Amino acid sequence: xxxxxxxxxxxGEAVQAKLWSLLKRQAMDYTLGDSGSLPQEVAEELFRxxxxxxxxxxxxxGEPLQALAQADESLWFDRALACLEGEIDRCKARYVQAxxxxxxxxxxxxxxxxxxxxxxxQRYPYRHFAHQVPGEIDYQLCLPVPEERLGVSWLxxxxxxxxxxxxxxxxxxxxxxQRLLSGRFPDYAELLINLYEPVLARxxxxxxxxxxxxxxxxxxxxxxxxxxxxxxxTLRAAARELCEALGFPEERRAYVEQSAxxxxxxxxxxxxxxxxxxxx
Amino acid sequence: xxxxxxxxxxxxxxxxALALCADNELWNRYGLHLTEQAAAxxxxxxQETLAETGRIEFGQGALRKLLYAFCDSPYVDxxxxxxxxxxxxQTFYYYKNESDGYLSDDELIEGMARFFNGPAQGxxxxxxxxxxxxxxxxxxRKE
Numbered sequence: 001x002x003x004x005x006x007x008x009x010x011x012g013e014a015v016q017a018k019l020w021s022l023l024k025r026q027a028m029d030y031t032l033g034d035s036g037s038l039p040q041e042v043a044e045e046l047f048r049x050x051x052x053x054x055x056x057x058x059x060x061x062g063e064p065l066q067a068l069a070q071a072d073e074s075l076w077f078d079r080a081l082a083c084l085e086g087e088i089d090r091c092k093a094r095y096v097q098a099x100x101x102x103x104x105x106x107x108x109x110x111x112x113x114x115x116x117x118x119x120x121x122q123r124y125p126y127r128h129f130a131h132q133v134p135g136e137i138d139y140q141l142c143l144p145v146p147e148e149r150l151g152v153s154w155l156x157x158x159x160x161x162x163x164x165x166x167x168x169x170x171x172x173x174x175x176x177x178q179r180l181l182s183g184r185f186p187d188y189a190e191l192l193i194n195l196y197e198p199v200l201a202r203x204x205x206x207x208x209x210x211x212x213x214x215x216x217x218x219x220x221x222x223x224x225x226x227x228x229x230x231x232x233x234t235l236r237a238a239a240r241e242l243c244e245a246l247g248f249p250e251e252r253r254a255y256v257e258q259s260a261x262x263x264x265x266x267x268x269x270x271x272x273x274x275x276x277x278x279x280x
Numbered sequence: 281x282x283x284x285x286x287x288x289x290x291x292x293x294x295x296x297a298l299a300l301c302a303d304n305e306l307w308n309r310y311g312l313h314l315t316e317q318a319a320a321x322x323x324x325x326x327q328e329t330l331a332e333t334g335r336i337e338f339g340q341g342a343l344r345k346l347l348y349a350f351c352d353s354p355y356v357d358x359x360x361x362x363x364x365x366x367x368x369x370q371t372f373y374y375y376k377n378e379s380d381g382y383l384s385d386d387e388l389i390e391g392m393a394r395f396f397n398g399p400a401q402g403x404x405x406x407x408x409x410x411x412x413x414x415x416x417x418x419x420x421r422k423e
Contacts, residue, residue: 023338024338027336027338028338028339031381031384034381034384034385034386035339035376035381035384035385036337036338036339036340036341036342036385037330037335037336037337037338037339037342037373037376037385038335038336038338039334039335039336039377040334040335040336041334043336043338
C-alpha cells in the first residue's frame with residue numbers, strides 16, 4: 001500500500017475523504033487537466049501545501065480542521081486561500097519594514113537573503129506549494145525560526161526576528177559594530193555568520209562587568225568577573241537593563257532576553273577564566 | 281489502488297472496469313471484446329504499474345484512452361488486445377515520468393499510437409525502446 005494514501009488519516013475518515021477530494025482538485029489544477037496522474041513526490045508536496053493552507057485558516061479563523069467533515073470542502077478551501085493571501089500581504093508589509101531597518105553593515109548573505117525574499121514573495125506558488133518558504137534564505141538568525149512553521153508563516157516569523165535583530169544593531173554606531181565584527185571574523189561580510197549575536201554578547205558583557213554601556217560606541221568588556229554573576233536570572237536582568245539603556249521597543253525585548261540566555265554557556269566559560277576579553 | 285474514502289464495491293477500480301466493458305459496443309466495431317474479468321485484470325495491472333512507476337492517479341486512468349487510441353490499429357486484435365494494453369500501460373507511465381509533465385496524456389497517447397502504427401509496425405518492444413524525443417518528433421510530424 002502506497003504510504004501516500006495514509007496521509008490525513010489522523011483527522012478521521014470523513015475529513016481524510018474531503019482532503020483527498022481537495023487534493024484531486026489541486027492535482028487537476030496543477031496539471032491544467034493535461035495529466036490524470038502525478039509523480040508521488042509531487043502529489044505529496046501538493047498534499048502538504050493543501051494541509052498547511054487549511055490549517056492556517058483553521059488557526060486564524062478558529063475553526064477546527066475536523067469541521068471540514070461537515071462542510072463543503074471547496075468553499076472551505078477557497079476561504080483558506082483567501083486567508084493565505086491575507087497572510088502574504090502581511091508578509092509583504094513586514095518585508096518592507098525589514099528593508100527599512102536593515103543594519104548599515106555590509107554583509108553578503110543578509111543582502112542576498114533580503115533580495116531573494118523580495119523575489120520569492122513575487123513568485124510564491126501559494127496555490128500549489130504554499131508550504132514552501134518564499135525565497136532562498138542564506139542569512140541565519142541568532143534564534144532560528146522553528147521548523148514546524150511552514151511557508152509564509154515561517155517567513156513572517158523570520159522577518160519579525162530579523163527586524164528585532166536589525167533594530168538592536170542600529171542602536172549602535174555601525175563603525176563600532178564593524179570593528180567588533182572584523183576583529184572576531186576577518187572578512188565577516190562574506191561569511192555566513194549572524195551579525196547580531198557578537199554585538200549582543202559584547203554589550204551584555206559590559207553590562208555584566210558593571211561598566212556603563214556607552215552606546216553608540218561599543219567597547220570591549222573587561223574582566224575579571226565573579227563567576228557567581230553568571231546564571232540565567234542575572235543574564236535576563238542584564239538583557240533587560242541593556243534594552244532599557246538602549247530604549248529598545250518593549251514588544252521586542254523578549255527576543256533579546258531569550259538570545260541572551262543562549263549565551264549563558266559562553267559567559268560561564270568566560271567567568272571561569274576570569275575575563276570576557278577572549279570570548280566577546 | 282483506491283483513494284481514501286472511496287473503497288468498496290463501487291471503488292474507482294471497479295467503476296473503471298465497468299466503464300471499459302460499457303464501451304464494448306464501440307470495441308466490437310473493431311472486432312474487440314473485453315470480458316469483465318479481463319477489464320478488471322487490466323485495471324489491477326494499471327494500479328500495479330502506477331505503484332511501480334511511483335505515480336498517483338487522480339483522474340480516470342489511461343486504460344480507456346489507450347483503448348480508444350489503439351482499437352483501430354491494424355496490429356491489435358482480439359487475440360492480443362489485453363497483452364497489448366498491458367504493455368502499453370507500462371510504456372505510457374514510463375513516458376509520463378520521462379516527459380516530466382511536458383506532454384499531456386492525450387498528446388502522449390497520440391504520439392504512441394502514431395509511432396506504433398507507423399515506424400514500429402505494431403512492435404511493442406520497438407515502441408518501448410523509442411526515445412521520448414522520437415515520440416515528440418512523431419507528434420510534430422502530424423502538424
